[in-house]
Amino acid sequence: MDIRRATTVAELIAAEHLYDAPARAEWAERFLAASGHLMLIAYVDGAPAGMVSGIEMLHPDKGTEMCLYELSVDEAYRRRGIGRALTEALIEVARERGCYDMWVGVDTDNGPALATYRSAGAKDDGVFAMLTWEFPAS
Numbered sequence: 001m002d003i004r005r006a007t008t009v010a011e012l013i014a015a016e017h018l019y020d021a022p023a024r025a026e027w028a029e030r031f032l033a034a035s036g037h038l039m040l041i042a043y044v045d046g047a048p049a050g051m052v053s054g055i056e057m058l059h060p061d062k063g064t065e066m067c068l069y070e071l072s073v074d075e076a077y078r079r080r081g082i083g084r085a086l087t088e089a090l091i092e093v094a095r096e097r098g099c100y101d102m103w104v105g106v107d108t109d110n111g112p113a114l115a116t117y118r119s120a121g122a123k124d125d126g127v128f129a130m131l132t133w134e135f136p137a138s
Contacts, residue, residue, distance in 0.1 A: 015048040052086040066094035068104035087120040
């Protein structure tokens with residue numbers, strides 16, 4: 001397994017089977033151009049087997065923290081430590097960038113995700129509610 005940071009639209013598009021929906025080139029371009037956005041892709045035999053995306057978040061009184069935005073491992077490669085390795089790689093990037101912590105929101109009934117994050121050293125920070133605003137496409 002080889003973990004590399006995605007730096008091209010082609011890399012992001014090639015990993016779209018790991019996303020919830022197909023990638024769009026214009027969004028991939030914006031993602032790569034956005035300061036603090038990054039994606040690490042795990043390759044097995046040259047093919048994308050998993051990915052983790054992170055977003056640096058900065059606040060005047062806290063400094064910078066890393067949000068683990070999304071983690072995905074292709075079903076054929078699950079339970080091989082790829083998710084943990086991707087999480088640990090993002091932790092290393094966060095440390096290199098001077099982040100004071102890293103966090104992720106997880107559904108409390110998502111046992112595999114909870115196990116992956118805990119195996120990479122995450123601790124429970126309590127239960128919280130996530131509220132969203134949806135904006136219809138215009």
